[in-house]
Structure formats: structure tokens, C-alpha cells
Amino acid sequence: MSESTKQRLFEATLELATSRGLAGLTVDEIAAAAGVAKGTVYYNFGSKDGLIDALLRYGVGQLADRLRAARDDREPVEGLESLVDTGLEFIAGHRGFSQILVSEMWRTPGQWQDTLSLLREEILSIVREQLRRVADAGRLPDDVEISTAAAGLFGTLLVVALDWQAFQPQRSRADVRESIMVLLRGLTR
Amino acid sequence: MSESTKQRLFEATLELATSRGLAGLTVDEIAAAAGVAKGTVYYNFGSKDGLIDALLRYGVGQLADRLRAARDDREPVEGLESLVDTGLEFIAGHRGFSQILVSEMWRTPGQWQDTLSLLREEILSIVREQLRRVADAGRLPDDVEISTAAAGLFGTLLVVALDWQAFQPQRSRADVRESIMVLLRGLTR
Amino acid sequence: MSESTKQRLFEATLELATSRGLAGLTVDEIAAAAGVAKGTVYYNFGSKDGLIDALLRYGVGQLADRLRAARDDREPVEGLESLVDTGLEFIAGHRGFSQILVSEMWRTPGQWQDTLSLLREEILSIVREQLRRVADAGRLPDDVEISTAAAGLFGTLLVVALDWQAFQPQRSRADVRESIMVLLRGLTR
Amino acid sequence: MSESTKQRLFEATLELATSRGLAGLTVDEIAAAAGVAKGTVYYNFGSKDGLIDALLRYGVGQLADRLRAARDDREPVEGLESLVDTGLEFIAGHRGFSQILVSEMWRTPGQWQDTLSLLREEILSIVREQLRRVADAGRLPDDVEISTAAAGLFGTLLVVALDWQAFQPQRSRADVRESIMVLLRGLTR
DNA sequence: CATGAATGAGAATTCATTCAT
DNA sequence: AATGAATGAATTCTCATTCAT
Incomplete structure (x- = not known):
């Protein structure tokens, strides 16, 4: 088949x-x-590009599904933390795919740039939506622009998770999640 | 010559x-x-790889020099912000170099992994030192581990700067710097 | 195909x-x-070397096949002469191949040394077997060691044939064969 | 200097x-x-060729000098044996150079063909002269052509000596010399 | 006499893609 | 639906030679 x-x-x-x-x-x-x-x-x-393209879509699709499933009607900040945790879990479990994302996502004219832009947008829209809820709940400072923050959060999550895997594998996932939460809590006060 | x-x-x-x-x-x-x-x-x-390898060392050397020059005897948190600003400036001015950094830094065995590990350490030690000063000034929460925070800050800076260049080139550098500062200020309260 | x-x-x-x-x-x-x-x-x-390597095996296989075909149930010394004649014919017809054989065969570590050692052994075992028959017929002096003689005969044949082709091309093959036979007859008396 | x-x-x-x-x-x-x-x-x-050329002349000059010194007014067949022994000694003592000779001597248009032709002639003339003496003493069969025999003897000597060094290093030089002598004695009867 | 950085023509090798089966 | 031998344009790498010092 x-x-x-x-x-x-x-x-x-x-x-x-x-x-x-x-x-x-x-x-x-x-x-x-x-x-x-x-x-x-x-x-x-x-073609080779066709394979890579399909692979990127497949992987990001999986990630987006998980993230969407992680959002719930709980308290907005908790929902955000849940998003982060789910992201971390996915990256830890799909290290290869995540490495590909970091490697290719910001490569300027990169061969898969078009596809990646689309995929990035798919993920970011989920993050933005959740940040919007946090803002609506009055938990986000006024000077924080949502789309910027979403992009930053996504990149940071990716990079911190990979750094953990590559250079500090002895740390626990909970520990790493907490590092990011510290930042987020600072942000959401 | x-x-x-x-x-x-x-x-x-x-x-x-x-x-x-x-x-x-x-x-x-x-x-x-x-x-x-x-x-x-x-x-x-x-070889071509030899050139890239030397270029990585050269580029990181330049970045490290700038970062070292950016630290001064001012107030620790300001010094940290100065570090971030300098990093942003460098990345914006050396986009191609920064891209290769993100592309290769977290690749498991990777062609230039050995070189990059060394270089990563060189940068991180500068960041750690500055965070240490911030901590000594009592401006860092107790539950923040310095080496973890340094690694996270470096990665975040890199990724946010590249995201800016690749996907939001219309934003000003000051604007982007401010996004990161918001996070840092949350952290350093 | x-x-x-x-x-x-x-x-x-x-x-x-x-x-x-x-x-x-x-x-x-x-x-x-x-x-x-x-x-x-x-x-x-x-690779280019892979081609040469395969060619050496192919060529020596051909030579070995011809030599094996040249042995028959005739009188042992005549069989030996037939071997020599066949060898000469092959070398004359495959000059380039024979040149590489002489060029590489006695080179100390040499690129194709391993392959050549194996191939040398294949040829030598045929020559040895024929010399053994000559010895069994009582036509070889007692002080001649068979494996030494076989190696010498093979090398001599190669070199004499190439010398003929390179420096005395006007001589006939029969003439050259006769030169070697003179030596062999001296040996087999 | x-x-x-x-x-x-x-x-x-x-x-x-x-x-x-x-x-x-x-x-x-x-x-x-x-x-x-x-x-x-x-x-x-x-040029590179100039170096190789000079090297070949230098090495062959040394060999020719030794061979000339080895001839004396003794009995012709003994003189021939002395020539062989001296040749063997030289080859054993200058394996690298000898390997070069075999490698290049019969390479068809080989870059150093002209030089090698000259050098080959220098050696062969010494061997021919000695064979002539043997013939004059009535010790060579009539059907042996001197220049052919000289070329064959030179090649055989080279190859047998190298085969000894490369594949049967445990044999003594005297042993190897004797192998060649057996052939020569058959020839000179 | 000697040096060694620079050259560039030439050779080896790679690899995405095609296509007949 | 799958195969794998063949392709050739593009690339990396080699190395004898030159020349200014």
C-alpha cells in the first residue's frame, strides 16, 4: 500500500x-x-523537494494537532503553560524533526521557505490565539505586541528545547519547562 | 600577505x-x-569545510569581542540590556553568519559540531558572567539557574533576531530589542 | 544490462x-x-580506483583462464612451453594491462597491492602445478625449488614480453618465445 | 651548498x-x-620531470659504476655471475629505486621513456659486453642472441630481486642468487 | 640560493532526475 | 506501483608551475 x-x-x-x-x-x-x-x-x-515538502507539512501538522488539543477552556495563563508543555514534549519526542525546523526555518531563500512560511503561520496562529485570551483576561502588559510575542515564544521554545537535548540532556523535562515558565510568568504579570 | x-x-x-x-x-x-x-x-x-570552519571561528570571535566590549561597569541590568542590544546589532548585520549558527548549532553530530560547541561556550561564558553580576546585585529570582538562563537567552536572541529579519523585516531594531527586554525585565524583577 | x-x-x-x-x-x-x-x-x-581494481581482477581472470586452458596432458615440458607461449600471446595482446601489472606488482604498499597479491597467487598456482609435473617426471634438477622458480618464471615472462614490445617490437613472437625456452631448457635438463 | x-x-x-x-x-x-x-x-x-630525470640518471649511474667495477679479468662465466651478484646486491640495497625502474621502464609512452631508454642502454651494454666474452670463450650456445639475452637477464634480475624483497623476504641473498645462477648455468653450458 | 603564497587548467566526484521495464 | 541503470551538469579538489621577495 x-x-x-x-x-x-x-x-x-x-x-x-x-x-x-x-x-x-x-x-x-x-x-x-x-x-x-x-x-x-x-x-x-x-522530486526530492516534493518529499521534503510533504515531510514538513506532515510533521507540522502533527505538532499543530497536539497544540490545538492542548488548549482548553481553563484559565488563559494555565492554557498557555499547557501549550508550552505540549510543545516541549513534542520536540523532545521528535528531535530530528525539530532540528530540521530550526535549521531551515530562518534560512533566507531556503528551498523550502514557502512551505515553512505557511507552516510557521499555522503554529503561530495557535499561539497568538492563546496569547489573545491571556490579553483579554488583562494578564498581558500593554506594551507587548501579540504577534511579536508569539513569534518569540515559538522560537524560544524550539531553541531552548533543542539546547536542552543537545547540551544539557541530564535535565528533566519538568525542569526545562520551568525555565520557560519563569520567563512567561514575568511576561504575564 | x-x-x-x-x-x-x-x-x-x-x-x-x-x-x-x-x-x-x-x-x-x-x-x-x-x-x-x-x-x-x-x-x-x-577545503570548503575548512573555510567554513575558520569562518565560524572568525565570526564568533568578532561577536565575542563586541559582546565583551559592550559590558561596562554600569548598573548590571543595564549591562545586560546592552549585551542584548549588541547581539541584536551583530546578528542583523551578519545575517548569513547567524543563519549558519542556528542551522548548525543544535544539529546532533553535525559537521561543525566540535567547533560550534567551543564557540557556543565562548559566548555563553560572557553571558553567564553578566547574569552573575545581575544575581549578585540581587536582581535575579532565586529559582533561576544562571547557566540555563544564559543558554536560553542566547538561543532566544538568535532566533528572535533571525525571525525579525526573515519574517518581519519592517520592524525596527529598537522595537525588536524592546520585545526581548520585556522578557528580561520580567525575569529580572 | x-x-x-x-x-x-x-x-x-x-x-x-x-x-x-x-x-x-x-x-x-x-x-x-x-x-x-x-x-x-x-x-x-x-571510483576510478574501483574501476582499475575491477579491471585488474578481470584481466588476471582472463589470463588465468587462458593458462589453465593451455595445460594439457601432453609431455610435461611441452606443457610448460605451451604455458609460456600462451602467456606471451596474452601479454602481447594486452600490453596496457601487462604494464600495469609490472608497474604495481612489486610496489611496496601500493594502491592495489592487496588485489595484486591475490591475483599473483592465482597465476603462480597454475605455474607451480605445471612445474610440479615437470619435477615428477624427473626433469627438474633437485636444487630447484618450485615456488621460487614459478615466481621467477612469471616475472621473467612478463618483463621479457614487455621489453620486446617496448624496445624490440620488430622481433617475432616465436623468436621471443624461443629466447625464454632456451633458458627453460637449460633449467629442465 | x-x-x-x-x-x-x-x-x-x-x-x-x-x-x-x-x-x-x-x-x-x-x-x-x-x-x-x-x-x-x-x-x-x-620542473618535476627534471627532478625525476636527474634522479633516474643518478641512480642508474651508481648501478652502472658498480657493475663496471664487478667485471674483472677472471674467467668469463664467473664474471657474469659476479655481475648478477652485484646487481642483486644493488637492488636489495636500493629497493625504492629499483621499484621505480620496474614501474616505469616498460610503460609505453611514459613521461621518462627517453631517459629510461638511454639508461637501459647503458646497463645493457655492460651486460652485453660480458655475454660477448662468454660467447668468445665458446660457452654460449649458438642459438642465443646476445642482445636479447642481455635484455632478458636484466629484466629477470630486476624482477626476481623485487619479488624476493616483496613476497619472500625471508630468503637469503645467496639463495636468490643461486636461483638465477641455475638458469644462467643452464644457459652457459 | 631559497622561499612560499597564489594560480588556474584539469581531473575526480556527486547527485537529482529520467525512463524503459 | 515500483524499479534501478544510466545520465551529465554542477562542484569540489589537485597540483605543477610562476613570481615577487
Whole structure:
């Protein structure tokens, strides 16, 4: 079934990209790691970029789903913390994918820039919405611009989580979450 | 003189990388932009990777120098803000360089991982030192661990600055600095 | 079919090497002569060295096949002469190949030393076996050690044949064969 | 003094060529191994080929001197054996140089073919002269052509000696000499 | 006499893509 | 739906040679 082939290609690409970055991957490697012939990549995705593009959409889709599920009708600030926690959990559990995001997200004309802009927007809109609730509850200082704060929060979350994994793996997730919360609480007072 | 050749190559590479990203550059282009023959790159750096490696050290050296110069005997929190501002200025002025930093810094084994670990440490030690002063002045909450905060601050700065350049170029630098300061002020209360 | 591509590359390489030597060939030339794209060489052999390595095995295989075919149930000394004649014929017909054999065979660590040691052994075992028959027929002096004689005979054959081709091309093959036979007859008395 | 520089370059080249062959050497390596700057090679020899050329002449000159010294007014066949023994001794003592000779001597258009033809002739004339004496003493069969035999003897000597060094280093020089003598005695009866 | 930084033509190698099966 | 041999443009890298000091 085609779905399993695509899935296998996604997983192999993720696995390889974790250590070598997206740009450094060859279609040969990906196909070999997925246990399919090279032509199969082209049959299923049309091109290398097509595969990467699909992979990015797939991964971000998963992240967005989780984030959306994490929001609830609780108190706004708690909801924000829940968002952060969910984000941290996802990143820790999908390190390879997250590394790809940081690696490619801010690369200027980067090959996947268009897709990434779209995906970034999808995530940010979720964060912005939650920040908006916090603001509506009067818990955000007036001089904080929501879209800026959302972008900053997303980037910080990504980077802090990866730094944790790469350079301070002995820290617990709760510990890392708390570091970010300290910042957020400062912000939301 | 060899130093000037290396210097010219660094500058040409940085220049090109700012608009096109480091990964996509060819040695031909770099040499042409620097006004030297292609062989000269290999004579001086051994390989394309050798050039990038040297460039990373050079760039981080520059950043560290600026950061060190930004610290002064003023009030600790102001000193911290000065550090942030200097960092922002540097990143905005060396976009290509900063992009490679984010792209490679958190890649697991990564080609330049060894170099980057060293360089990360060089920057972090400066940030840590300043945070220490802030703490000594009693301006940091007790539950904030300095080395964690330093790593988070560095990553956040990098990412927020790049996000600004890539997705919100119309914002002013002062504006962006203020976004980060809001966070810091929350932290340092 | 892949076999025919490899075959074509072997033949083209051998052809070119006969007039220009193996070391001086470029992959471009070889591919052009074989009527395939340059990438095909890399697809099939991985590298220029890989091609040469495979070619050595292929060539020695051919030589060994011919030598084995040349042995028959005739009188032992005649069989030995037949071996020599076959060897001469092969070398004369594959000059480029033989040159690389002499060039590389006795080079201390040499790029293809491992391959060549194996190949040398394959040829020598055939020669040894024939010398053994001569000895069993009581036609070899007692003080001649077979493995030493085999190695000497192989080397001599190679060198004499190449010397003929390079410096005395006007001599006939029969003439050259006779020169070696004179030595062998002295030996087998 | 220039002589010592040339000498150092000869020795370094010989040393390197022993394991890697002449063609694979770079001027950089040679200069580094000799402890001089690259320009010095060009100052002294004009080109890489000039260095190799001079080296070949130098080495063969040494060999020719020894061979000439080995001939004496003794009985012709003994003189021939003395020639062989001296040749063996030289080769064993100058393995690197000898490997170069075998590697390059029969390479068809080889870059140093002209020089090598001359040098080959220098050695062969010595061998031919001695064989002539043997013939004059009535110790050579009528069907042996002297110049052919000389070429064969030279090649065989070279190859057998190298085979000894590379593949059967445990044998004594006397042992190896005896192997060749067996052939020669058969020839000279 | 000697140096070594710089050169650039030439060679090896990579890799996304195509296409006949 | 999948394959994998073949391609060739693009790139990296090599190295003999030059030349100003």
C-alpha cells in the first residue's frame, strides 16, 4: 500500500536528517534507508523537494494537532503553560524533526521557505490565539505586541528545547519547562 | 600577505552568505567574490569545510569581542540590556553568519559540531558572567539557574533576531530589542 | 544490462591503456571511449580506483583462464612451453594491462597491492602445478625449488614480453618465445 | 651548498616513490619530505620531470659504476655471475629505486621513456659486453642472441630481486642468487 | 640560493532526475 | 506501483608551475 511506502520514506528521512541536516541528504540514502528503490521516491513525491515538502507539512501538522488539543477552556495563563508543555514534549519526542525546523526555518531563500512560511503561520496562529485570551483576561502588559510575542515564544521554545537535548540532556523535562515558565510568568504579570 | 587574503575570503563569504545562505555557496563564487583564484581557497583553508570552519571561528570571535566590549561597569541590568542590544546589532548585520549558527548549532553530530560547541561556550561564558553580576546585585529570582538562563537567552536572541529579519523585516531594531527586554525585565524583577 | 556496460568499460580502458598507460587515463576519456556517460563509471565502480581494481581482477581472470586452458596432458615440458607461449600471446595482446601489472606488482604498499597479491597467487598456482609435473617426471634438477622458480618464471615472462614490445617490437613472437625456452631448457635438463 | 639540497631531494623522492610510485608523487610532498620549500625544487631542477630525470640518471649511474667495477679479468662465466651478484646486491640495497625502474621502464609512452631508454642502454651494454666474452670463450650456445639475452637477464634480475624483497623476504641473498645462477648455468653450458 | 603564497587548467566526484521495464 | 541503470551538469579538489621577495 502506498501509504506505508510514504510513511517509511518519511521516517527514514527524519532519521537521517537528524544527524545530517536536510540539505545534506541524498535521494539515494533516503531510498536505501527506507528500503525502497530510488525511483520510488520520484514515483511518490515527484522530486526530492516534493518529499521534503510533504515531510514538513506532515510533521507540522502533527505538532499543530497536539497544540490545538492542548488548549482548553481553563484559565488563559494555565492554557498557555499547557501549550508550552505540549510543545516541549513534542520536540523532545521528535528531535530530528525539530532540528530540521530550526535549521531551515530562518534560512533566507531556503528551498523550502514557502512551505515553512505557511507552516510557521499555522503554529503561530495557535499561539497568538492563546496569547489573545491571556490579553483579554488583562494578564498581558500593554506594551507587548501579540504577534511579536508569539513569534518569540515559538522560537524560544524550539531553541531552548533543542539546547536542552543537545547540551544539557541530564535535565528533566519538568525542569526545562520551568525555565520557560519563569520567563512567561514575568511576561504575564 | 596571507592574512589579508584570508580576510578577503571571510568577508566575501559572509557577504554572499547573507543573501544566499552558506550552504548554497560554491567555492568558485566565493573565490570570484574575493577576487582570488579558486586554488587560493584550497591553499589557505584546505577545503570548503575548512573555510567554513575558520569562518565560524572568525565570526564568533568578532561577536565575542563586541559582546565583551559592550559590558561596562554600569548598573548590571543595564549591562545586560546592552549585551542584548549588541547581539541584536551583530546578528542583523551578519545575517548569513547567524543563519549558519542556528542551522548548525543544535544539529546532533553535525559537521561543525566540535567547533560550534567551543564557540557556543565562548559566548555563553560572557553571558553567564553578566547574569552573575545581575544575581549578585540581587536582581535575579532565586529559582533561576544562571547557566540555563544564559543558554536560553542566547538561543532566544538568535532566533528572535533571525525571525525579525526573515519574517518581519519592517520592524525596527529598537522595537525588536524592546520585545526581548520585556522578557528580561520580567525575569529580572 | 549492467554486465555489458562493465564489459564495455573494461574493454575501452584496456584499449586506451595499451597506448597510453593506465595511470594517465582520465575518467572522461574512458567513459567517452566506452560510449557511456561519466556518471556511469561511478555508478558501476564507485571510483576510478574501483574501476582499475575491477579491471585488474578481470584481466588476471582472463589470463588465468587462458593458462589453465593451455595445460594439457601432453609431455610435461611441452606443457610448460605451451604455458609460456600462451602467456606471451596474452601479454602481447594486452600490453596496457601487462604494464600495469609490472608497474604495481612489486610496489611496496601500493594502491592495489592487496588485489595484486591475490591475483599473483592465482597465476603462480597454475605455474607451480605445471612445474610440479615437470619435477615428477624427473626433469627438474633437485636444487630447484618450485615456488621460487614459478615466481621467477612469471616475472621473467612478463618483463621479457614487455621489453620486446617496448624496445624490440620488430622481433617475432616465436623468436621471443624461443629466447625464454632456451633458458627453460637449460633449467629442465 | 647546492649539492646537499639536491641530494636531500633525491633521497626524499626515492623514499616516497618506494611506496607510492613516481607518478603519484606531488612536488609538495617531495619538498616537505626533503625539508625544503617547493620553489627550491624548481630552482634546482626546473620542473618535476627534471627532478625525476636527474634522479633516474643518478641512480642508474651508481648501478652502472658498480657493475663496471664487478667485471674483472677472471674467467668469463664467473664474471657474469659476479655481475648478477652485484646487481642483486644493488637492488636489495636500493629497493625504492629499483621499484621505480620496474614501474616505469616498460610503460609505453611514459613521461621518462627517453631517459629510461638511454639508461637501459647503458646497463645493457655492460651486460652485453660480458655475454660477448662468454660467447668468445665458446660457452654460449649458438642459438642465443646476445642482445636479447642481455635484455632478458636484466629484466629477470630486476624482477626476481623485487619479488624476493616483496613476497619472500625471508630468503637469503645467496639463495636468490643461486636461483638465477641455475638458469644462467643452464644457459652457459 | 631559497622561499612560499597564489594560480588556474584539469581531473575526480556527486547527485537529482529520467525512463524503459 | 515500483524499479534501478544510466545520465551529465554542477562542484569540489589537485597540483605543477610562476613570481615577487
